[in-house]
Amino acid sequence: xxxxxxxxxxxxxxxxxxxxxxxxxxxxxxxxxxxxxxxxxxxxxxxxxxxxxxxxxxxxxxxxxxxxxxxxxxxxxxxxxxxxxxxxxxxxxxxxxxxxxxxxxxxxxxxxxxxxxxxxxxxxxxxxxxxxxxxxxxxxxxxxxxxxxxxxxxxxxxxxxxxxxxxxxxxxxxxxxxxxxxxxxxxxxxxxxxxxxxxxxxxxxxxxxxxxxxxxxxxxxxxxxxxxxxxxxxxxxxxxxxxxxxxxxxxxxxxxxxxxxxxxxxxxxxxxxxxxxxxxxxxxxxxxxxxxxxxxxxxxxxxxxxxxxxxxxxxxxxxxxxxxxxxxxxxxxxxxxxxxxxxxxxxxxxxxxxxxxxxxxxxxxxxxxxxxxxxxxxxxxxxxxxxxxxxxxxxxxxxxxxxxxxxxxxxxxxxxxxxxxxxxxxxxxxxxxxxxxxxxxxxxxxxxxxxxxxxxxxxxxxxxxxxxxxxxxxxxxxxxxxxxxxxxxxxxxxxxxxxxxxxxxxxxxxxxxxxxxxxxxxxxxxxxxxxxxxxxxxxxxxxxxxxxxxxxxxxxxxxxxxxxxxxxxxxxxxxxxx
Amino acid sequence: xxxxxxxxxxxxxxxxxxxxxxxxxxxxxxxxxxxxxxxxxxxxxxxxxxxxxxxxxxxxxxxxxxxxxxxxxxxxxxxxxxxxxxxxxxxxxxxxxxxxxxxxxxxxxxxxxxxxxxxxxxxxxxxxxxxxxxxxxxxxxxxxxxxxxxxxxxxxxxxxxxxxxxxxxxxxxxxxxxxxxxxxxxxxxxxxxxxxxxxxxxxxxxxxxxxxxxxxxxxxxxxx
Numbered sequence: 177x178x179x180x181x182x183x184x185x186x187x188x189x190x191x192x193x194x195x196x197x198x199x200x201x202x203x204x205x206x207x208x209x210x211x212x213x214x215x216x217x218x219x220x221x222x223x224x225x226x227x228x229x230x231x232x233x234x235x236x237x238x239x240x241x242x243x244x245x246x247x248x249x250x251x252x253x254x255x256x257x258x259x260x261x262x263x264x265x266x267x268x269x270x271x272x273x274x275x276x277x278x279x280x281x282x283x284x285x286x287x288x289x290x291x292x293x294x295x296x297x298x299x300x301x302x303x304x305x306x307x308x309x310x311x312x313x314x315x316x317x318x319x320x321x322x323x324x325x326x327x328x329x330x331x332x333x334x335x336x337x338x339x340x341x342x343x344x345x346x347x348x349x350x351x352x353x354x355x356x357x358x359x360x361x362x363x364x365x366x367x368x369x370x371x372x373x374x375x376x377x378x379x380x381x382x383x384x385x386x387x388x389x390x391x392x393x394x395x396x397x398x399x400x401x402x403x404x405x406x407x408x409x410x411x412x413x414x415x416x417x418x419x420x421x422x423x424x425x426x427x428x429x430x431x432x433x434x435x436x437x438x439x440x441x442x443x444x445x446x447x448x449x450x451x452x453x454x455x456x457x458x459x460x461x462x463x464x465x466x467x468x469x470x471x472x473x474x475x476x477x478x479x480x481x482x483x484x485x486x487x488x489x490x491x492x493x494x495x496x497x498x499x500x501x502x503x504x505x506x507x508x509x510x511x512x513x514x515x516x517x518x519x520x521x522x523x524x525x526x527x528x529x530x531x532x533x534x535x536x537x538x539x540x541x542x543x544x545x546x547x548x549x550x551x552x553x554x555x556x557x558x559x560x561x562x563x564x565x566x567x568x569x570x571x572x573x574x575x576x577x578x579x580x581x582x583x584x585x586x587x588x589x590x591x592x593x594x595x596x597x598x599x600x601x602x603x604x605x606x607x608x609x610x611x612x613x614x615x616x617x618x619x620x621x622x623x624x625x626x627x628x629x630x631x632x633x634x635x636x637x638x639x640x641x642x643x644x645x646x647x648x649x650x651x652x653x654x655x656x657x658x659x660x661x662x663x664x665x666x667x668x669x670x671x672x673x674x675x676x677x678x679x680x681x682x683x684x685x686x687x688x689x690x691x692x693x694x695x696x697x698x699x700x701x702x703x704x705x706x707x708x709x710x711x712x713x714x715x716x717x718x719x720x721x722x723x724x725x726x727x728x729x730x731x732x733x734x735x736x737x738x739x740x741x742x743x744x745x746x747x748x749x750x751x752x753x754x
Numbered sequence: 755x756x757x758x759x760x761x762x763x764x765x766x767x768x769x770x771x772x773x774x775x776x777x778x779x780x781x782x783x784x785x786x787x788x789x790x791x792x793x794x795x796x797x798x799x800x801x802x803x804x805x806x807x808x809x810x811x812x813x814x815x816x817x818x819x820x821x822x823x824x825x826x827x828x829x830x831x832x833x834x835x836x837x838x839x840x841x842x843x844x845x846x847x848x849x850x851x852x853x854x855x856x857x858x859x860x861x862x863x864x865x866x867x868x869x870x871x872x873x874x875x876x877x878x879x880x881x882x883x884x885x886x887x888x889x890x891x892x893x894x895x896x897x898x899x900x901x902x903x904x905x906x907x908x909x910x911x912x913x914x915x916x917x918x919x920x921x922x923x924x925x926x927x928x929x930x931x932x933x934x935x936x937x938x939x940x941x942x943x944x945x946x947x948x949x950x951x952x953x954x955x956x957x958x959x960x961x962x963x964x965x966x967x968x969x970x971x972x973x974x975x976x977x978x
Contacts, residue, residue: 288785357796365789368779377774395792399799403807406918415903416914418811434817434909439810443803727776 190285190718202298204290205717206275207608209297213271214601216297220304221264222679227252229676236662236669238650247336249649250320255310257323258345261451262352263304265593269458270356270394271300273600274363274387276608280707281384283372283725285718287362296359303352310337310344319345322647324448327419327440331412333426342412346405353398360391372706374727378482379746381705381731382475385482386461389489390454396493397450404443411435441503445496452589453492456556457485459596460527463549465731466599467531469703470546471538472742474732476530484523484530491520501569502576510569517567524560528553539735539742543701544618548599551626552592559588562637577647580640583633591629598625598682605686606700610713611693617685621678628675635664702743705731709747784952787959794963801967804922805974808915812978818908822976825898825907826890840976843886844968847927850879851965854958861954866941869954873938876961880931887924891917916975923971926964933957 193199200208231252234244275293279286287293310318320336321329325345331338337345367380367388380388407418411432419440420432468475475481497505497513531553540546562584566572575581598621605613642657651662699708711721725747733744739753773779780788812819823836830838857872894900900913937957940946946953 288789357793361789361793361796364792365785369777369783369785369788371777374776376771376776377779378770379776395796396799399796400803403800403803406922407807410902410914410918416918417903417910418807418914431903434811434815434911436811436814439807442810443807446803 192717199717202294204286204294206279206287206290206293207715209293210272210275211608212297213267213275213300216301216304217264217268217272218683220259220308221268223308224256224259224264225676225679227256227259229673231256232669232672234649235651236666246649247317247320250322250647251310251318251336251341253647254320254323254325254345255307255318258349259307260590261323261455262349263307265455265589265597266356266394266451267300268597269455269593270363270387270391271297271359273383273458273462273597274359274391276604277381277383277707278363278366278387279370280607280710280715280719281381281705281731282367282370283375283706283720283727284366284370285720285724288365288370289362292358293362296355296362299351299355299358303348303355306344306351307348309348310341315340315344317341324444325408325440326444327408327411327435327437328421328423328432331408331420332423332430339412343409346409346412350402350405353402356394356398360395363387363391364395372724372727375706375746378479379727379730381461382464382478382481382485383458383461383705385485386457386459386464389485390457393450393457393489393492394454397447397454399447400443401447404440404447407443408440438500438503441500442496445499446493448499449496450489450492453488455589455593457489459552459593460485462596462600462603463552464527464531464534465705466545466549466603467534467553468732468734469603469701470543470549471535471540472702472734473534473538474730474734476533476536477526478730478732480526481530484526487523488520491516491523495520498567498572501572507569514567514569518564521560521564528557528560543602544613544615544622545599545603545701547619547622547626548595548602551622552595552599555587555595555629556592559584559586559592563588575640577645578640579636579644579646582646583636583640586633586636587629591633595626598622601686603701604707605689606696606713607707607710608714609690609693610696611689612696612700613689613693614685617681617688621681621685624678624681625675628671628678631671632668632675635668639664699745702741704733704743704745706746709745784956786956787952790956790959794959797963801919801923801970804919805970808919808974811911811915812909815909815911817910820900820905820907820912822978825894825900826976837976839886839890840972843883843890844972846879846886847883847965847968850876850883851962853879854961858955858958861941861951864951866944869951870938870942873934873941873954873957877931877934877938880927880934880961884924884927884931887920887927891920919971919975923964923967926967930961930964933960 193203199205203209203212230241230244231249233240234249275287278284307318309315316337316339318337319325319330319341321338321342325342329335330342335342367384371377371380407416410416411418411420415431417432417435419437420430420435421437422433423430464475464481495513495517497509498517501510501513535550562580566575566581566584602613602618605611639657639661642661644651644657644661651665696713698710698713701708706725706727707715709725710719727746728749729744729746731746733739735742736744736753741753744753824834826840827834827836828838829835853872853876857869857876860868860872894913894916899906900916902914902917904910905913934957937953941951941954
């Protein structure tokens, strides 16, 4: 094993860029691309955060903002959802974490095709710009169809942005998919074909496994969105009727005839459900590593953790219609999709139990990354359990389109992955910059964000049970739910505003620590995986200096009895302890 | 620890360990080739989504669907012959797969001039396929009055799906022609002399895939 040849990585000389532009702008270095992805994703995420605060003010105080008309509200809903799911979470977890961790944790010098990798970022940036073009005055504003973009309502008159807003949205999605494909092909090929000596798949850190499976899901699920985007653009601009049935709209018979609105829902959710796991699986991986490192104990049931990721990935392709229970489907189909949905609870529960068993009697260090990892597990359990409710047809139908659904998906795929992202950033920032993030600000930020999200989303379960509908611009004087709902809405809004502003603490921490943070050293957390074994911190272009590292063990040898330190890096040969 | 786990071997564990050994999962497979396979897997899902959408809409369609033998017939010697044009097009595309395979073979023997001419022939066959497709489109649009949004013979979705899917495939063929020509010229110029010419095989993978997709499009549009 130790004599295996690595044909390309050690013989080919690496071209080091000489100019500032080559190093930091049009860079082919995976670490720089990761930072570019991260900064862009956070920037566009702040836009989405701002939109959500506007919506919360509108919900709690409908009279307060006169200028915030219905159209703006629906546009804010749509853009908030799409930006958060695609342009922040997917781009951050795969674009930023994927780029940063995959070559470093596999022991590669870079991605296999750095140029394609660079293009991936620039095309992603173009997709973000196209998306925001919807806000250019004079085009009628972005689409207000809701992030699911269901036709026929999406492209019929009366929906905000039904002519150009939806066009920018669909074009942006198609461009994003091109960007994702270029990046994703790189991640997968690097993981499969460019690992270092001794780095077998079953020794890879779980972060890499999570990114690997999630990227596969992306490459197989995004095509359905791509196809539906093309078909809807044709419906809109050419006048085809893929998704458009015969419709009388505002007294006019439209030219469309014979299309299938349900077809769009199937295509969309064939993408949309795996998308949940594209976001969740990298978060699972990151959290597994954070828990193991900061609890100073090997991850419990490593092999089962890997297989659980793979099975969740496979299952995620056969559950999509549970998003469509109210669309009117044959009861047998409902039964099938409810069953497959509930089966996903098995591998997911395996993961949760393994995290808990890793913590059992461990030497838990309550560092900021660990706080985030623990809060991820809690939040994920919360969101996952409400998923069991919604996975059952008979419970889903009455709860559909209420705040219960909003609470569920925000907990499980909004807040949870964000917590994992925060944890991951606090964990890897020292390697990326050579400086520690400020601990005090980090803890303040953590408690505000963590407790804040619970104050925001816990009451929403209750609101959903009493029947408050989601996506309503104004809840008028509804007699079918009590006045206390309004009080809850106000509490939620105030908390959301506070938590939203508190994110500035975190941005400030990132910037401040970059210049004034405590120097981190090579391995501040005492972690085993390869990225902490680089000769330089931050790692230079090419990562490993002259010689690639050799891996002798898995990434989880923490607190091994008889060794002098409580961690044994992957590069230490078997039988030695440091 | 990991090695201790690996000594506990059942048959399944052994299989997993074989596949997951270090450095490369697929032995002796260059990076570019692995990447092309994965890309084609993703592209398969695009075409599958297109074709499944077509089947779903067609099966639930209440308007009449044109009869392929009539709408795709070509007048030859005064009599309409069903599927004549498409038979020629399909034959040409399959032939181009043959010349591509020969190019790959010549590539591994490092016979650069032969590689160039075989790839050039493949590209020309591909270009003539696209040309005939343009002819067929013209005939449908001007002759039969089928547009992407209308169809005098019944369901408008016939035209919509036909132009969208064959158009998307035609874009793949056109991109393939450009790709073939670029690689062929670079081969001739000696850009790949210190490699084992796997780039020819990688280009070939893409080309065979485009041909294979055509077989499905042919079956679903012209034979159904």
